[in-house]
Amino acid sequence: MARSTREAILTAAAELMRHRGYAAVGMKDIAHASGAPIGSLYHHFRGGKVQIAREALINAGAAYGLLIPTLIDEYDDLGQAIEGVFAQAAEDMASTGFANMCPVASVAAEVADTVAELRETSASVFRGWIEGGAAYFAARGLDGARARDVTLAIVGALEGAFVLARTLRSTEPLLAAGRTLALQYRGVTLARVSAAAVGPR
Amino acid sequence: MARSTREAILTAAAELMRHRGYAAVGMKDIAHASGAPIGSLYHHFRGGKVQIAREALINAGAAYGLLIPTLIDEYDDLGQAIEGVFAQAAEDMASTGFANMCPVASVAAEVADTVAELRETSASVFRGWIEGGAAYFAARGLDGARARDVTLAIVGALEGAFVLARTLRSTEPLLAAGRTLALQYRGVTLARVSAAAVGPR
DNA sequence: GTCTATACGGCGATAGAC
DNA sequence: GTCTATCGCCGTATAGAC
Numbered sequence: 165m166a167r168s169t170r171e172a173i174l175t176a177a178a179e180l181m182r183h184r185g186y187a188a189v190g191m192k193d194i195a196h197a198s199g200a201p202i203g204s205l206y207h208h209f210r211g212g213k214v215q216i217a218r219e220a221l222i223n224a225g226a227a228y229g230l231l232i233p234t235l236i237d238e239y240d241d242l243g244q245a246i247e248g249v250f251a252q253a254a255e256d257m258a259s260t261g262f263a264n265m266c267p268v269a270s271v272a273a274e275v276a277d278t279v280a281e282l283r284e285t286s287a288s289v290f291r292g293w294i295e296g297g298a299a300y301f302a303a304r305g306l307d308g309a310r311a312r313d314v315t316l317a318i319v320g321a322l323e324g325a326f327v328l329a330r331t332l333r334s335t336e337p338l339l340a341a342g343r344t345l346a347l348q349y350r351g352v353t354l355a356r357v358s359a360a361a362v363g364p365r
Numbered sequence: 366m367a368r369s370t371r372e373a374i375l376t377a378a379a380e381l382m383r384h385r386g387y388a389a390v391g392m393k394d395i396a397h398a399s400g401a402p403i404g405s406l407y408h409h410f411r412g413g414k415v416q417i418a419r420e421a422l423i424n425a426g427a428a429y430g431l432l433i434p435t436l437i438d439e440y441d442d443l444g445q446a447i448e449g450v451f452a453q454a455a456e457d458m459a460s461t462g463f464a465n466m467c468p469v470a471s472v473a474a475e476v477a478d479t480v481a482e483l484r485e486t487s488a489s490v491f492r493g494w495i496e497g498g499a500a501y502f503a504a505r506g507l508d509g510a511r512a513r514d515v516t517l518a519i520v521g522a523l524e525g526a527f528v529l530a531r532t533l534r535s536t537e538p539l540l541a542a543g544r545t546l547a548l549q550y551r552g553v554t555l556a557r558v559s560a561a562a563v564g565p566r
Numbered sequence: 567g568t569c570t571a572t573a574c575g576g577c578g579a580t581a582g583a584c
Numbered sequence: 585g586t587c588t589a590t591c592g593c594c595g596t597a598t599a600g601a602c
Contacts, residue, residue, distance in 0.1 A: 169567090185475045187388035191596060201569045202597085208567095212597065263478055269528050273474050274386045276531045277464055286532045316529070316541035321518070324525025327470050328517070330477045331487045340517035348549040370585085392578060402587045407579070409585090414578065 170208045172198040178220040182267035185274045186217060186282070217271060218285045224267040225289030232293075232318070233300045236354075242306075243350030246318060250342025253322060254335035262333045269323045293319055305355035314349070321345055371409045373399040379421040383468035386475045387418055387483070418472060419486045425468040426490030433494075433519070434501045437555075443507075444551030447519060451543025454523060455536035463534045470524045494520055506556035515550070522546055 176198035180189045191213055195202045209215040235252060239245035257264050272286035297315030302308055321341045328337035377399035381390045392414055396403045410416040436453060440446035458465050473487035498516030503509055522542045529538035 183478045185386070185388070187386070188475065188479050190594080192594090203569050203599095204567080206597070207569095213595095265474075269525075270474050272532045273466075273471050273528050274389065276466075277384045278389050283532060287534070290529055290532055313541045313545055316538050317522070317545035320525035320529055320538050320542045321522050322525065323528050324470075324521035324523065327474050327524050328491055328521055331473045331484060331491055333488070337517050337521050340514045341521045344514055344518040344546070344549070348545070391576080393576085403579085404581095404587050405585075408587095 169198070169200050169204055173200055173205060173208060173216065174220050174223055177216050178224045178267050181217065181220060181271050182224075182265055183263055183270075186271045186279070187274060214279060214281055217282055221268055221271060221282070221285050221289055225292060228266065228268065229289075229293050229296055232297065236300075240354055240356070241350065242314070242352040242354055243346040243348070245354065246349060247342045247346035249318065250322070250325070250338050250345075253326075254329070254338040254342075257326075257329055257338065258335050262330050265326045265330055266323060269326065290319070301354075303355075303357050305353070317345060370399075370401050370405055374401055374406060374409060374417065375421050375424055378417050379425045379468050382418065382421060382472050383425075383466055384464055384471075387472045387480070388475060415480060415482055418483055422469055422472060422483070422486050422490055426493060429467065429469065430490075430494050430497050433498065437501075441555055441557070442551065443515070443553040443555055444547040444549070446555065447550060448543045448547035450519065451523070451526070451539050451546075454527070455530070455539040455543075458527075458530055458539065459536050463531050466527045466531055467524060470527065491520070502555075504556075504558050506554070518546060 173194060177189070177194045180193055180197060191202060191205055194216065195205055205216065206212065209219070211218070232249060235249050236245040239248060268286055268289050271282065272290070275282040275286070277283075294312070294315055297319065298308070298312040301311035301314055306314065322338075325337040325341040329335060374395060378390070378395045381394055381398060392403060392406055395417065396406055406417065407413065410420070412419070433450060436450050437446040440449060469487055469490050472483065473491070476483040476487070478484075495513070495516055498520065499509070499513040502512035502515055507515065523539075526538040526542040530536060
């Protein structure tokens with residue numbers, strides 16, 4: 165439950181765009197889903213649809229950026245951690261009828277060549293994840309280059325597997341991706357650190 | 366150059382949708398890009414926009430399905446083959462100003478929850494790739510389960526890396542994904558077979 | 567700040583002359 | 585089979601009463 169009208173609008177927009185992307189979500193859809201009338205959308209977001217999408221991407225990006233380190237915190241072995249993350253993603257997807265997906269990627273793919281401002285916003289969200297993940301893994305003992313590569317591999321494989329899983333309505337691509345990536349890092353130990361302190365910029 | 370008007374329409378549609386997805390491409394855009402007037406689109410495709418997208422996905426899917434085995438045919442080592450595929454993808458992307466991308470995924474992500482018929486079409490294209498790839502690797506000596514996992518990992522990682530690379534306008538995600546997946550399969554030898562005979566269903 | 571009514575443009579699709 | 589004019593609808597955005 166969002167407290168303010170503004171927050172309700174952003175939450176509704178993020179949820180709708182996660183399912184349908186950017187172009188297929190209308191201002192009327194957002195108004196209806198948030199409970200606010202159309203006029204309120206433009207009152208709170210003078211920049212219209214682009215501004216709403218922009219802020220929704222930033223919010224969702226921050227939430228997702230924290231999710232992966234949080235999940236991985238539980239593990240001491242990198243291979244097991246990776247398999248755990250993908251298994252969790254598979255479970256979430258299946259339990260939402262394969263309607264769930266990264267809210268940023270579904271918009272990013274669509275606007276990369278059409279809405280410059282949103283492409284830049286998605287890029288900065290992705291950059292935050294990559295830099296945050298690299299810093300997290302470095303803090304847990306991996307060397308710099310490897311920390312960055314592992315992060316890129318996880319994020320990329322997750323995004324790709326989401327598209328396949330959603331389209332095929334099957335968890336197989338997620339589980340196969342997790343299994344495959346995990347194989348490689350099994351036996352790589354993650355150091356225990358007190359405070360991870362990693363978030364998207 | 367396409368020979369018939371029909372082919373020109375499908376080629377133009379595939380090219381446009383690869384860049385902008387499904388919703389953001391209009392019938393007028395397709396008409397203009399193909400050189401055919403609007404009426405011709407509906408003459409050749411009674412099912413309208415959905416039918417054009419459907420056939421464009423099938424065509425593009427068949428072409429892409431042949432591409433990866435063709436590239437991998439050159440190699441004897443699975444690790445080197447994977448790194449080669451991702452390096453090639455990175456080169457293509459950079460040389461097209463990061464505008465290039467898998468024409469199927471950009472539509473698939475957008476329509477998975479909105480246009481049932483196109484979701485089913487994308488699913489069958491993906492299924493063709495996965496089954497074709499699994500059969501190809503099996504023919505080159507990998508055991509069944511591994512052949513399927515390798516295929517899923519390659520396709521998933523490619524699709525995800527495409528989204529990141531396009532948004533960030535950088536080849537790094539593609540190169541990192543290729544490097545990471547390759548590490549794992551370095552030293553795995555692919556058998557030489559006379560005719561690969563693998564294509565999407 | 568909230569909400570309704572409406573403007574204006576572009577969409578997919580069609581009709582029908584050629 | 586090709587092409588143009590146009591329909592009806594729904595998109596974003598706005599004006600202005602409350």
